[in-house]
Amino acid sequence: MRTDTPQTIYRKDYTAPSYLVDTVELGFDLDPARTIVANRMTMQRNPDSSRRDIELYGEDIELVTIRLNGKTLDEGAYAIEGSILRIPDAPDSVTLEIETICVPESNTTLSGLYVSNGNFYTQCEAEGFRRITYFPDRPDVMAKYMVMLRADKEKFPVLLSNGNLVEEGELPDGRHYAKWEDPFKKPSYLFALVAARLVCQEEQFPLADGRTALLQVWVEEGNLDKTDYAMQSLKHSIRWDEERWDLELDLDRFMIVAVGDFNMGAMENKGLNIFNTKFVLANPRVATDIDFQGIEAVVGHEYFHNWTGNRVTCRDWFQLSLKEGLTVFRDQEFSADMIGTDTGRAVTRIDQVRTLRQAQFPEDAGPMAHPVRPDSFVEINNFYTVTVYEKGAEVVRMYQTLLGREGFRKGMDLYFARHDGQAVTCDDFRMAMADANGRDLTQFERWYSQAGTPIVQAETRYDEAARTYELRLIQTCPATPGQPEKLPFHIPVAVGLLGKDGRDLPLVIDGQPKGSTAVLELTEADQTFVFSDVPEQPTPSILRDFSAPVILKHGYSDAELVHLFNHDSDPVNRWEAGQRLAMARLLKLASDIALKNPAADAPNASARTAVLEQMNLDEVFVQAMRAILVDESLDPAFREQALLLPTESMIADQMDVVDPLAIHMARQFVRADIGVRLRAELLAQYQANETPGEYSPDAASIGKRALKNLALSYLCAAPDAESLALAERQFDEATNMTDRAAALGALVHGRAPVAPDALQRFYDEFQSEALVVDKWFMMQATAPTTDVATVRELMKHPAFTLRNPNRARSLVAAFCTGNAVQFHAPDGSGYAFWAEQVIALDALNPQVASRLARAMDRWRRYSPALQEHMKKALQQVAGQGKLSNDVREVVSKALAN
Ligand code: B3K
Numbered sequence: 092m093r094t095d096t097p098q099t100i101y102r103k104d105y106t107a108p109s110y111l112v113d114t115v116e117l118g119f120d121l122d123p124a125r126t127i128v129a130n131r132m133t134m135q136r137n138p139d140s141s142r143r144d145i146e147l148y149g150e151d152i153e154l155v156t157i158r159l160n161g162k163t164l165d166e167g168a169y170a171i172e173g174s175i176l177r178i179p180d181a182p183d184s185v186t187l188e189i190e191t192i193c194v195p196e197s198n199t200t201l202s203g204l205y206v207s208n209g210n211f212y213t214q215c216e217a218e219g220f221r222r223i224t225y226f227p228d229r230p231d232v233m234a235k236y237m238v239m240l241r242a243d244k245e246k247f248p249v250l251l252s253n254g255n256l257v258e259e260g261e262l263p264d265g266r267h268y269a270k271w272e273d274p275f276k277k278p279s280y281l282f283a284l285v286a287a288r289l290v291c292q293e294e295q296f297p298l299a300d301g302r303t304a305l306l307q308v309w310v311e312e313g314n315l316d317k318t319d320y321a322m323q324s325l326k327h328s329i330r331w332d333e334e335r336w337d338l339e340l341d342l343d344r345f346m347i348v349a350v351g352d353f354n355m356g357a358m359e360n361k362g363l364n365i366f367n368t369k370f371v372l373a374n375p376r377v378a379t380d381i382d383f384q385g386i387e388a389v390v391g392h393e394y395f396h397n398w399t400g401n402r403v404t405c406r407d408w409f410q411l412s413l414k415e416g417l418t419v420f421r422d423q424e425f426s427a428d429m430i431g432t433d434t435g436r437a438v439t440r441i442d443q444v445r446t447l448r449q450a451q452f453p454e455d456a457g458p459m460a461h462p463v464r465p466d467s468f469v470e471i472n473n474f475y476t477v478t479v480y481e482k483g484a485e486v487v488r489m490y491q492t493l494l495g496r497e498g499f500r501k502g503m504d505l506y507f508a509r510h511d512g513q514a515v516t517c518d519d520f521r522m523a524m525a526d527a528n529g530r531d532l533t534q535f536e537r538w539y540s541q542a543g544t545p546i547v548q549a550e551t552r553y554d555e556a557a558r559t560y561e562l563r564l565i566q567t568c569p570a571t572p573g574q575p576e577k578l579p580f581h582i583p584v585a586v587g588l589l590g591k592d593g594r595d596l597p598l599v600i601d602g603q604p605k606g607s608t609a610v611l612e613l614t615e616a617d618q619t620f621v622f623s624d625v626p627e628q629p630t631p632s633i634l635r636d637f638s639a640p641v642i643l644k645h646g647y648s649d650a651e652l653v654h655l656f657n658h659d660s661d662p663v664n665r666w667e668a669g670q671r672l673a674m675a676r677l678l679k680l681a682s683d684i685a686l687k688n689p690a691a692d693a694p695n696a697s698a699r700t701a702v703l704e705q706m707n708l709d710e711v712f713v714q715a716m717r718a719i720l721v722d723e724s725l726d727p728a729f730r731e732q733a734l735l736l737p738t739e740s741m742i743a744d745q746m747d748v749v750d751p752l753a754i755h756m757a758r759q760f761v762r763a764d765i766g767v768r769l770r771a772e773l774l775a776q777y778q779a780n781e782t783p784g785e786y787s788p789d790a791a792s793i794g795k796r797a798l799k800n801l802a803l804s805y806l807c808a809a810p811d812a813e814s815l816a817l818a819e820r821q822f823d824e825a826t827n828m829t830d831r832a833a834a835l836g837a838l839v840h841g842r843a844p845v846a847p848d849a850l851q852r853f854y855d856e857f858q859s860e861a862l863v864v865d866k867w868f869m870m871q872a873t874a875p876t877t878d879v880a881t882v883r884e885l886m887k888h889p890a891f892t893l894r895n896p897n898r899a900r901s902l903v904a905a906f907c908t909g910n911a912v913q914f915h916a917p918d919g920s921g922y923a924f925w926a927e928q929v930i931a932l933d934a935l936n937p938q939v940a941s942r943l944a945r946a947m948d949r950w951r952r953y954s955p956a957l958q959e960h961m962k963k964a965l966q967q968v969a970g971q972g973k974l975s976n977d978v979r980e981v982v983s984k985a986l987a988n
C-alpha cells in the first residue's frame with residue numbers, strides 16, 4: 092500500500108537490463124510468521140546496456156544482509172529508494188548473496204509468498220517475486236534456478252518447486268527439505284513453490300518422442316474425487332500440442348496444484364502450474380457443464396504457456412499479449428478441436444464473440460481503453476484485461492485468417508526457431524508471421540497500437556444488367572483516451588453471398604473464383620469490392636466466422652435477417668442474424684419503456700408495466716425463433732445459442748442513455764413472451780433433450796442440457812405454476828449440478844414461492860463444498876429481487892468472507908456487475924455500497940479491489956441523476972488517503988475527462 096503519487100510507466104522508456112542473471116540459488120526456511128529467504132545469484136554486466144549499476148526490486152520484505160563477491164555491503168554501498176535497491180559501479184561479474192525476511196501469513200494480497208488454509212503458495216506474475224527476495228524482477232532477465240525448501244514435516248509434508256526434484260531428506264526438529272532444479276532458464280515471474288499438506292492423483296504419460304512424463308494433480312485431502320477431469324484435460328492438452336504444433340513437453344514432470352485463495356484463474360509457473368480450485372475440482376455432483384469446459388480450457392491454457400510464454404516470453408509487460416493473446420487463441424483452438432465437429436467449433440466461436448461483446452467492446456469504449464500492446468500503465472496488474480487476452484486472441488486469429496492455417500503454422504515454426512529461450516516483443520511475432528509467408532504486415536501493426544473497436548459500415552449495390560454486386564466497406568474507429576485520431580486497420584472481412592434459395596452463390600472477384608466465402612482485405616478507410624457473374628440480388632453474409640473484432644453496420648431488413656437466420660451456411664453469421672433480430676426488438680421495447688418515464692432513475696414501474704401490456708412480439712420474430720427451436724437437423728448446442736437473447740449489458744451498449752430498469756423489463760418481457768408463445772415447442776424440446784443415465788461432459792450432452800435448461804428458463808420467465816413445478820421437480824430429481832443449478836436459478840429468478848426453501852436445502856446439502864457455496868451466493872446476488880440491503884444481510888452469513896477472492900466475487904462483484912437493476916437503484920445505494928467494498932477490499936487485496944472498481948467504468952453513460960451518484964462514489968474512493976496503485980489508476984481514469 093503506497094501513499095506517494097503513483098508513477099506512470101511508458102513503453103517508449105524501455106531500456107535493457109544493466110545486469111543479466113545466470114544462476115539463482117534460493118533457500119527457504121518456511122515459517123508462516125517469519126520466512127527467511129537466502130538468495131545467491133551470479134550476474135554479468137549486460138553488454139547491451141551502458142549502465143553500470145545493479146538494479147534490484149523488493150517490496151514488503153526486510154533486508155537482513157547483502158554480500159557482493161563475498162563481502163558484506165555496508166549501507167553506503169547501496170541505496171534503497173521505494174522498491175528499488177541500487178548498487179552503483181558494480182564489477183562486471185558479480186555474485187550477490189541476499190538474505191531477507193517475509194511474513195507469509197499476513198500477506199493478504201495473494202501476491203508473492205502467502206498462506207492459504209495453512210499451506211504455502213506463491214504467485215509471482217507480474218511483480219510478485221520482488222515480494223520474496225530482491226531481484227531484477229523483470230521478464231527479460233532469465234536465469235537458471237536451484238531451490239532448497241525447508242519446512243516442518245508434519246505440517247508441510249509436500250514441498251514442490253519448478254523443474255525436477257533432485258534431493259529430499261530429513262532435518263533436525265521435525266523439519267525436512269527438498270531440493271528442486273529447473274533445467275530451463277526462466278524469468279522470475281515463473282518461479283513457484285508450494286509447501287503444503289496435499290494429496291495427488293498421478294500417472295506416467297507417454298510423450299511423442301518416446302519419453303514418459305510424470306503428471307500430478309495436487310489437491311487438499313477430501314478433494315481427490317474431483318481431479319479426474321483436470322488430469323484428463325492435461326493429457327489432452329499435451330497430446331494436442333504435439334499433434335497440432337509439434338510442441339512437446341520439455342520436462343520429466345508436470346504438476347498442477349489447486350488452491351482455494353487465488354486472485355485469478357491459474358498460473359503457468361514452469362512445471363508447477365498453480366490453479367484456482369475453480370479450474371481444477373470437478374465431479375458431476377458439484378460442477379456444471381460450464382465448470383467442466385472452464386477446466387479443460389484453463390488447464391490447456393496454462394499448459395500451452397509452456398511454449399507460448401515460458402520458452403518464448405515477453406521482453407517487458409507492455410508485450411503481455413504476445414503470450415496471453417497467443418495462448419488464448421491456442422486454448423480456443425484446443426477447445427474447438429476437442430469437440431471436433433463443425434457446429435461444435437462454431438458454437439465455441441459464438442461463445443468467444445459473446446465474450447468480446449459483453450466485456451471487451453465496453454472496455455474498448457470506456458475510460459480504461461488501451462491498445463492490445465499498451466503504451467503506458469500505472470499498475471501492470473490492471474492490464475490483465477479482456478483487451479490483452481481476448482482481443483489479443485482475435486488479433487492472432489486474424490493472422491490465421493489472412494495467411495491460412497498452413498501459413499500461420501509456418502509463422503509459428505519460424506517464431507520458435509528464431510526466439511526459443513528469448514524474451515521478445517509483439518513485433519517479433521508479427522515479423523515471424525510476415526517473413527515466413529513473404530507478406531508485408533506493416534499495417535497490421537495498428538491492431539497492436541490503436542485502441543478502440545473499429546466500425547465497418549457496409550453498403551451494397553446489385554447491378555442486374557451487369558450481373559455485378561458491389562460491396563463498399565467504410566471503416567472508422569472512435570477516439571480513445573490519448574488517441575483522438577485513428578489510421579485504417581488491416582481487416583480481414585470474410586464474405587459470402589446467399590441466393591434466394593438460401594444457398595451460397597459461387598464468388599468471383601477480378602475474374603478469380605473465390606469459392607463460397609472470400610476473405611476480403613480491407614486496408615483503406617473506404618474501399619469497394621466487386622463480385623462478378625452474380626445471377627440474382629443476393630443477401631450478403633458479411634464478417635463470417637467473426638473474421639475481425641469489429642462492429643459491422645449494415646442496413647439489413649427483417650426479411651434479409653430471417654433469410655440469413657434460416658439459411659446462412661456460416662453458423663456464426665446465422666446466429667448473428669438472430670441476434671440482430673432480437674436486438675432490434677429489445678432496443679425498441681427498452682426505449683418505449685424508458686420514454687414512458689423520462690426520469691429514468693425515478694422509475695414509475697406501473698407506467699412502465701402498462702407499456703408492456705400493450706406490447707406483443709411480432710410474429711416474424713416469434714416464427715424465426717420457433718423455426719430454429721424445432722429444427723432437429725441443428726445441434727441442440729447451436730439452437731441454444733441462437734435462442735439466447737443478447738445480455739442486458741449488450742443492450743445497454745447500444746443505448747445513448749442507459750436505463751437499466753427499462754432494459755431489464757424489456758428483456759424479461761421478451762423472455763416471458765417467448766415462454767408463452769412457444770410454450771408447446773419449449774416443452775417438447777425440454778423433454779426431447781433430457782440426458783438420462785450417467786453424466787458425461789461431452790459436447791453433445793452439454794448441448795442438450797443447455798437447450799433443455801434454456802427452455803426451462805423461458806417457460807419459467809412467464810411464469811406459470813406449471814412451469815415452476817417443472818423446475819421444482821428438476822431441482823428435486825437432478826443427478827448433476829448442471830441441472831440442479833439451472834432449476835434453482837429458474838426458481839429463484841422466476842420468484843417461485845418455493846425458492847427460499849430450495850435455496851436453504853441447496854446450502855445445507857453443499858455447505859462443505861466451497862465452489863458450490865460460491866454458486867449459492869452468486870445466484871442470490873444476481874437475482875433481480877436482491878437489493879443492497881439483502882446483499883448486506885448475505886455478507887453477514889457465516890460462510891461469507893471478503894478475504895477469499897472467489898467468495899468476494901461471488902457476492903459483492905456479482906451484485907455490482909451482474910444485477911444492473913438493483914446496483915443502479917435510483918437512490919445511489921448500490922454505488923455507495925460499491926465504494927465501501929472497494930475501500931474495504933483494497934486494504935486486503937488490491938488486485939481484487941481493482942477488478943471491482945472497474946464496475947463503475949462506464950458511469951458517464953447513465954442519466955444525469957445516476958451519474959451524480961456515481962461520481963460521488965468514485966470521488967469517495969479517489970479521496971482515500973491510502974489507496975493501492977491498482978485502485979487509484981482505475982478510479983482516476985474513470986474520473987478523468
Ligand atoms: N499469466 C497468468 C495471469 C497472471 C495475472 C497476474 N495479475 C494466468 C494466465 O494468463 O495464464
Ligand code: ZN
Pocket residue numbers: 392396414415418
Ligand atoms: Zn495466460
